[in-house]
Amino acid sequence: MPYRLCENCSLYFEQGKAFCKLCGHPLARNALSEPAKACPRCHLLHGAVSRRCTFCGGELRALRETPAPASAVQNAPGGGRPALLPA
Structure with missing residues (x-):
């Protein structure tokens, strides 16, 4: 599924979003x-x-190296919903 990019903070969000939630x-x-x-x-x-x-300062990993989370983050600051790794 393609995602929309925030060019200010380099986060990706689901297609239906118009503004970066961070x-x-x-x-x-x-x-x-x-x-x-x-x-x-x-x-x-x-x-x-x-x-x-950009959000927590954690060191990023390539998607192939990152295990899918058991329970993903539900909301970004401000009540938004960021794109999440597939479960």
Whole structure:
């Protein structure tokens, strides 16, 4: 499933979202792509160039290296719902 990218903080969100739930920046309309990395702590999805999680500071891992969480994060700050790793 393609995701929408926040070009301000490099987080990925589900297609139906219009604004980043972390920083409030409008999500890129034409940047539908797949995230490359995930945070093993909070499970937020990031782009390939990110090294640390924008939300919790965790060291990011390639999606192939990150195990799927048993229970994923339900809400980002501000009550939003970030894209999550598949269960």
